[in-house]
Amino acid sequence: MPNHAPIQFDIEARSDSTLKFSPQQQNKKRKREHEQPPPRVSSVHQNGQPKKNRQSNLNSSLPNLSGPNAKLNVRRQTLLPIRKQLPIWSHQQEIRQSLRRTDVLVLSGETGSGKSTQVPQFLLTEQWCNGRIAVTQPRRVAAISLARRVAEEMGTPLGSSSPASRVGYSVRFDNSTSANTRIKYLTEGMLLQELLRDPALKEYSAVIVDEIHERSVNVDLILGFLRNLLTTGRHAREGKPLKVVIMSATVDTEKLVKFFDEGYKIPHLGSSESPVQSKFISTVYVEGRQYPVSINYLPEPTNNIIEMSLKTIFQTHYKEPLPGDILIFLPGQEIIENLERQINELAANMEAEVPKMLTLPLFAALPQAAQQRIFQPAPPRTRKIILSTNIAETSVTVPGIRHVVDCGTVKMKYFHSKLGLEALLAKPISQSAAIQRKGRAGREAPGKCYRLYPESEYVKLDRNTRPEILRCDLSQAILIMKARGVNDVLNFPLLDPPPQKAMEKALLLLLQLGALNGEDGSINEIGQKMAKLPLTPTLARVIVEAAKPEMDCLEDVIDVLACLSVENIFLNPATEEKREAAEAARKDLFRREGDHITLLSAVRAYTSERTDRREWAEQRWISHRAMQNVMNVRKQLHAQCKQLGFLSKDASLRADSASFTALDERKTDMIIQCLTRGFLFNTAALHPDGSYRTLFGKQTVAIHPSSVLFGRKVEAIVFSEFVFTTKAYARGVSAVSLAHIDGLL
DNA sequence: GAGCACTGC
Numbered sequence: 184m185p186n187h188a189p190i191q192f193d194i195e196a197r198s199d200s201t202l203k204f205s206p207q208q209q210n211k212k213r214k215r216e217h218e219q220p221p222p223r224v225s226s227v228h229q230n231g232q233p234k235k236n237r238q239s240n241l242n243s244s245l246p247n248l249s250g251p252n253a254k255l256n257v258r259r260q261t262l263l264p265i266r267k268q269l270p271i272w273s274h275q276q277e278i279r280q281s282l283r284r285t286d287v288l289v290l291s292g293e294t295g296s297g298k299s300t301q302v303p304q305f306l307l308t309e310q311w312c313n314g315r316i317a318v319t320q321p322r323r324v325a326a327i328s329l330a331r332r333v334a335e336e337m338g339t340p341l342g343s344s345s346p347a348s349r350v351g352y353s354v355r356f357d358n359s360t361s362a363n364t365r366i367k368y369l370t371e372g373m374l375l376q377e378l379l380r381d382p383a384l385k386e387y388s389a390v391i392v393d394e395i396h397e398r399s400v401n402v403d404l405i406l407g408f409l410r411n412l413l414t415t416g417r418h419a420r421e422g423k424p425l426k427v428v429i430m431s432a433t434v435d436t437e438k439l440v441k442f443f444d445e446g447y448k449i450p451h452l453g454s455s456e457s458p459v460q461s462k463f464i465s466t467v468y469v470e471g472r473q474y475p476v477s478i479n480y481l482p483e484p485t486n487n488i489i490e491m492s493l494k495t496i497f498q499t500h501y502k503e504p505l506p507g508d509i510l511i512f513l514p515g516q517e518i519i520e521n522l523e524r525q526i527n528e529l530a531a532n533m534e535a536e537v538p539k540m541l542t543l544p545l546f547a548a549l550p551q552a553a554q555q556r557i558f559q560p561a562p563p564r565t566r567k568i569i570l571s572t573n574i575a576e577t578s579v580t581v582p583g584i585r586h587v588v589d590c591g592t593v594k595m596k597y598f599h600s601k602l603g604l605e606a607l608l609a610k611p612i613s614q615s616a617a618i619q620r621k622g623r624a625g626r627e628a629p630g631k632c633y634r635l636y637p638e639s640e641y642v643k644l645d646r647n648t649r650p651e652i653l654r655c656d657l658s659q660a661i662l663i664m665k666a667r668g669v670n671d672v673l674n675f676p677l678l679d680p681p682p683q684k685a686m687e688k689a690l691l692l693l694l695q696l697g698a699l700n701g702e703d704g705s706i707n708e709i710g711q712k713m714a715k716l717p718l719t720p721t722l723a724r725v726i727v728e729a730a731k732p733e734m735d736c737l738e739d740v741i742d743v744l745a746c747l748s749v750e751n752i753f754l755n756p757a758t759e760e761k762r763e764a765a766e767a768a769r770k771d772l773f774r775r776e777g778d779h780i781t782l783l784s785a786v787r788a789y790t791s792e793r794t795d796r797r798e799w800a801e802q803r804w805i806s807h808r809a810m811q812n813v814m815n816v817r818k819q820l821h822a823q824c825k826q827l828g829f830l831s832k833d834a835s836l837r838a839d840s841a842s843f844t845a846l847d848e849r850k851t852d853m854i855i856q857c858l859t860r861g862f863l864f865n866t867a868a869l870h871p872d873g874s875y876r877t878l879f880g881k882q883t884v885a886i887h888p889s890s891v892l893f894g895r896k897v898e899a900i901v902f903s904e905f906v907f908t909t910k911a912y913a914r915g916v917s918a919v920s921l922a923h924i925d926g927l928l
Numbered sequence: 929g930a931g932c933a934c935t936g937c
Contacts (some may be wrong), residue, residue: 321935321936322935322936323935323936354936354937355936355937356937370935370936370937371935371936371937372935372936372937373936373937375936375937376937397935399935399936400936401935401936401937514933515931515932515933516931516932516933517931517932546933546934547932547933547934547935548932572933572934573933573934574933574934576934577934577935578934578935593933593934594932594933594934595933595934596932596933596934607932607933609933651935716937717936717937718937748937750932751932755930755931755932819937887929887930888929888930888931889929889930889931893929893930894929906932908930908931908932909930909931912930
């Protein structure tokens with residue numbers, strides 16, 4: 184293994200000063216970062232041996248395996264000693280006994296503790312556990328891979344592959360469970376869907392809510408529903424016990440205990456006891472398995488993140504031995520591509536004896552194949568430099584990382600409920616995000632983290648990232664509650680209740696969409712149907728409108744909405760030259776009616792392409808992955824519209840080869856009419872001065888330069904997105920007549 | 929004449 188002595192590196196005479204980070208003392212660090220015990224480095228736990236009866240208990244829960252299943256059994260036996268070494272294993276009795284005593288357990292388990300795979304298996308053999316165990320995950324990949332792992336550990340086939348399977352998963356577009364499934368990994372959204380069918384979750388004996396610190400809107404709603412089910416809604420369970428486990432890496436235990444405790448104490452009598460000692464909720468802490476990571480701060484704040492990143496990367500590369508890749512967290516695609524270019528220029532001039540650098544960008548919009556490159560080991564004498572957005576913070580685990588560079592910012596969507604306008608802004612990260620980023624360096628060996636900001640800035644950061652429910656449009660959350668029997672949404676239990684104004688704004692939108700009864704705000708039949716669709720209320724309302732017999736355009740509307748509910752299908756070429764080429768290739772798809780009809784013609788052209796769809800997409804700078812998503816959503820919406828009675832039972836997805844028919848004016852008119860019904864608040868009229876102003880609110884909006892209507896003057900517009908960047912822009916724009924908008928009022 | 933972090937049903 185080569186060991187490189189530190190070499191003074193002069194970055195193109197930008198500055199001859201070597202970067203100086205101030206190292207920090209370990210004990211001080213722990214206090215600042217509210218990490219309780221020191222990270223455990225040892226991987227063997229001496230006292231974690233299971234007791235005899237526990238072991239036999241586990242065995243008796245498994246089917247008698249022989250013949251073709253012998254292989255599964257062998258695998259199970261191989262995995263068992265590995266499981267026993269997990270930090271969580273020595274807490275097995277504590278966890279089991281907690282749930283015999285109380286219905287709720289708050290379990291904080293650090294990264295690598297094994298909680299996501301082991302806890303469900305511990306509960307399976309408890310006496311109260313006759314039904315299934317649900318384990319929720321924020322992401323699809325996590326749900327699927329955890330199910331696969333646990334099936335192996337239990338020596339059972341996975342999901343729907345065999346009726347003997349006892350472990351399965353359920354995510355959108357992919358349900359793999361059998362009648363005998365006992366442990367079911369599912370996304371948070373899927374559990375909410377199940378609540379629609381079965382509000383008391385009667386098939387489950389336990390619900391384990393994992394990764395709760397990510398605080399998606401969905402997980403916040405699930406916590407509220409579970410609290411109600413354990414307390415005021417208990418009778419609906421018909422005597423069946425329900426156990427709830429809340430799990431997370433960095434969890435605010437006290438806040439969660441208080442949240443559930445309040446549910447049990449309604450009417451609240453004012454408790455004098457500390458909420459952490461609730462008689463209704465138990466808590467368990469499990470240490471993780473993480474190597475120590477040292478933290479280095481800049482002595483002064485910087486206003487040049489790119490230059491600081493370059494210096495840190497090259498200094499680390501010259502100083503630190505291989506192996507040990509570098510992961511840099513940056514806010515967005517643009518800065519990633521910029522920094523990538525500069526690293527490559529500098530790396531080309533490195534001395535021959537210095538190891539090579541391999542720069543790899545990583546962000547969600549990157550094609551799948553390019554994303555996969557980060558998992559390949561670096562060639563000999565080469566260090567991987569991964570430039571990533573916060574996708575690497577939670578969603579993707581990059582192997583081989585020993586050095587993390589954290590620029591300290593992230594782009595986040597903010598919703599201004601007063602204007603109904605959203606903005607994507609680069610903001611400082613929270614302390615918990617900084618800790619999470621740092622932890623990425625300590626997965627395989629002790630690591631180092633370089634924060635490109637001073638410690639004085641770190642201590643000023645918010646402790647936790649603001650939960651999504653405080654930052655987003657609440658109309659979908661409220662529709663989810665109402666459709667599951669919660670009429671008094673202002674009193675629904677939420678960990679962080681949004682301001683009442685934001686709730687009222689969302690209720691108003693739902694009323695305007697016609698989803699609620701005007702007198703008492705209860706959900707009506709239209710609202711119930713909207714809630715069944717995997718779309719925002721606005722988009723769902725467009726479907727309902729298109730389902731009216733006189734409209735006769737539902738299938739076309741489905742194609743448009745499928746595009747609006749996935750990422751942008753049109754890619755942005757990086758250079759002017761390529762942009763012109765892309766525009767020329769797409770010209771036959773553009774429609775003067777606007778962006779929505781343009782999307783429809785793109786879907787039609789794509790589905791009628793019979794030879795090579797990928798090539799068709801690439802030639803036009805259209806994202807093939809996005810189009811595949813469009814096809815999935817389209818299929819799902821089609822099936823759901825049949826279930827809702829919007830399409831006849833025998834309607835089939837339009838025959839792909841015959842689908843490219845001319846769009847006549849009457850048809851496009853109908854489609855835009857349906858869109859306008861859903862997006863009534865997103866309409867603007869042309870003023871004599873040439874600007875557009877919204878009909879409700881009189882907000883000035885400009886047509887976004889990416890729109891096919893950019894630079895055109897039409898009487899009025901309807902738009903599906905309203906964003907604030909350099910100014911207020913309407914994106915996804917169609918031309919509409921004022922007379923038509925008046926007709927809807 | 930702009931520029932899009934990340935999930936999920």
